[in-house]
Amino acid sequence: MATNITFHPGNVTYDERSSLLNQKGMTIWFTGLSASGKSTVAVALEQHLLHLKKSAFRLDGDNIRFGLNKDLGFSPKDREENIRRISEVSLLFASSTAIAITSFISPYKADRDFARELHRKHNPELPFIEVFVDTSVEECAKRDPKGLYKKAFSGEIKGVCVQCNLFTNLTRVHRRIGSLRSAGKS
Secondary structure, three states, X not given: OOOOOOOOOOOOOHHHHHHHHOXXXXXXXXXXXXXXXXXXXXXHHHHHHHHOOOOEEXXXXXXXXXXXXXXXXXXXXXXXXXXXXXXXXHHHHHXXXXXXXXXXXXXXXXXXXXXXXXHHHOOOOOOEEEEEXXXXXXXXXXXXXXXHHHHHHHOOOXXXXXXXXXXXXXXXXXXXXXXXXXXXXX
16 A cells, blocks of 8 residues: 555545435446446446436446456456555446446456445445346357457466456345346357
């Protein structure tokens, strides 16, 4: 942790900002396998909220790795740091009264609990809604828009989360949504 730093508070309280903007902040955290549909749902939700004149912003796992997290790989340690960083970023958005919509594989309970706890400790406490997009490995492998399942199953790449058993303890999930299908797509 950095030393010789001091937090510099502003003059605008959360309640004042919330009142002026007529909105309360929160994080909606989509989790699930690659190709489960998390990003698809997050994109649609962001657009819907914006049409309702709500301040919302989507933080997508792949997109974040082009910038903020481009220095991270897929080792367990890097996955933990990836989620730690996005937990802090989603908290910043939520504390600004925006609705942060995240779509990250985030298979480890400890990482999701860390994000939840940051929101719980905020003053005032900010809602953290965890949504597990429950799509089977078989369905995800069938979709495989990035070719990850083919590469992982052939042994070409390692460290990519393509197994349901990596999702640990989903007992604190607020919502569980099933496989998403649209007309003409499987």
